[in-house]
Amino acid sequence: MNIHQKDSDGLLLVRFKLKADHTSAFEKWKSEAIERISDFKGFIDITTMNQLKDEDYYHILIRFDTEENIIAWLHSDERKKIFNDSAISWLTDRQEVIHNWNIFWFRIFEGTKKWKQWAVTFIAVYPLTIIIPMVVKLIAKLIPLSFFAGIISALMISGFMIFLVLPFIHNLFKKWLHE
Template identity: 75%
Template sequence: MNNRQNDDDGLLMVRFKLKPENANDFEKWKSEAISCVKVFKGFINITILNRLKDADYYHILIRFDCEENVKAWLQSEARRKIFHDSNVLWITERQEVVHSWNMFWYRIFEGTKKWKQWAVTFIAVYPLTIVIPTMVKIIAKVIPLYFFAGVISALMISGFMIFLVMPFIHKLFKKWLHE
């Protein structure tokens, strides 16, 4: 099994419900399905997330070396046999989603005018460039940071931008951005 990753990797996420009385059938089916997908072109690895205690859904993540091989798997006869066998009627509410590894928060701006992207990004980054360096200066008075102050500021600004501010700002301005 190859665990490498590159920007072209493709991921197939399968979500489904399983009738509780068919847990043993699922285990047998799962081993057959894994054996089948492992020999498919471009297969990298598979992760099976068993349902949480009070959740109904199971999740299977299948990684391929490129999105084209994910799509080929979705159209393959081998996959069709796995899911359309009359013995797997106990899998319900199956959903499949293809995800590319090169997705990132700025992809939400596709089709948006550049000046709107700039305005929203400015609204997100400006307060951070004022607040974070000020906080780092205050910390530097107590703990000498020397040349690390700039690195810490940059790490905090970029982290807040990606994980907190941009998702919030995008939700706030989504309608306007995509008009």
């Protein structure tokens, strides 16, 4: 399996549910589907994530070398044979989404006005720029940091911003952002 991602890589996410007691039919269908997909132009790899609980979705991540090859796959006869077969009536609620690596970090702001993005980002950044330097100063009293204090502050602010504060703030303001 090739785990190295390039900006030109394309990722197709297929999400679906199974009707009750059709796991064996799904496993047979999945092996045939993987065989067809893996022979398609630009195919890199495929990952299947089984459902976590009974009502949850199955997810299949299909990686191609370019987004163009994903689009070709979506319009191909091979794909139609896989998903339009009447024998797969047990597969329900199917959704397919192309993921673009180039917009990964900012996808939550897709279609949002710039001034709203700025306002939410400011709300997330401002407290961090006040609190984190104070914490780093306290640490610097115990351990001499000199030059590294600024680097540590920047790392902590950006880390908290991306992984904790911005997702929380976005969820808080989600409705307003996308009005």
